[in-house]
Amino acid sequence: MYRSLVRTPALLALAGLALVLALSTTQAEAAQPPKVVHLQICLYELREAKEDIRQVKNIPTAERTKILGDMDSAVNKIKEIIVAMGSKPEYIAPKQRPGYDDYRFIRHSIKMLKEAREQLKTEQDVPEGLRKDALREMTKCQDHLERALDRIK
Numbered sequence: 331m332y333r334s335l336v337r338t339p340a341l342l343a344l345a346g347l348a349l350v351l352a353l354s355t356t357q358a359e360a361a362q363p364p365k366v367v368h369l370q371i372c373l374y375e376l377r378e379a380k381e382d383i384r385q386v387k388n389i390p391t392a393e394r395t396k397i398l399g400d401m402d403s404a405v406n407k408i409k410e411i412i413v414a415m416g417s418k419p420e421y422i423a424p425k426q427r428p429g430y431d432d433y434r435f436i437r438h439s440i441k442m443l444k445e446a447r448e449q450l451k452t453e454q455d456v457p458e459g460l461r462k463d464a465l466r467e468m469t470k471c472q473d474h475l476e477r478a479l480d481r482i483k
Contacts, residue, residue, distance in 0.1 A: 366412045370422040372446040373412075376405050377421055378435035379475065386433070388481050397474040404471035407464035408446065414456055433482055436475050443472045 383389070383397055409419040424442070447468050450461060 366415055366417045366449075367422065368442065368446040368449040369408050369412050370417075370420050371424045372439070372442040373405060373408055373419060374421040374423050375435060375439040375442045376401055376408075376471070379439035382433045382436045383475075383478055386478055386482060389478060397478060400467070400470050400474050404443075404464075404467040407460075407467040410460055411450060411456055411464050414460055415453060416455070433479065436479055440472055440475050440479075443468055443475070447472075 380398055380401055383394060383401070386394075389397070412419045424438070447465060450456065450464060450468075453461075
C-alpha cells in the first residue's frame with residue numbers, strides 16, 4: 331500500500347508536467363503565423379481585386395475577361411501551392427492595409443503578390459514544377475493588375 335501512495339504523487343506530477351507542456355506547445359503554435367500566410371492573404375486580396383477590376387470603366391470587355399481569367403489561374407496555382415505545403419487554402423484578410431484612395435484591392439493585391447512570390451521562392455517543400463507554374467501565373471497576374479492601374483491613372 332505504501333508503494334502505491336508514493337507512486338500517486340509522482341504520477342500526478344508527471345501528468346501535470348505533460349499537460350503543461352502540451353498546452354504551451356499548442357499556445358506557441360497558435361501564436362505563430364501560418365507557414366503560408368502571404369499566400370493566404372494574397373488569395374483574399376486577389377478575390378477582392380477582381381471586384382475592383384470589374385468596376386474599372388475603361389478596360390475593354392475582352393481585356394477585362396483576360397485579366398479576370400488570369401487572376402483565376404493565379405488563384406488556382408496559389409491554392410495548389412498551399413495544399414502542396416500541407417495547409418488548407420483560406421482567404422485571410424490582412425491585419426493592416428495601406429490607406430489607398432481608390433482601387434485599394436488592386437493596389438494591395440500587387441503588393442501581396444510580390445510578397446507571396448518571395449515567400450514561394452524560399453519555401454523548401456514545394457514541388458519544383460508547381461513552383462515554376464505558380465510563379466509564372468503570379469507574375470502574369472501582377473502584370474495585368476499593373477496595366478489595369480495604368481488605365482485608371
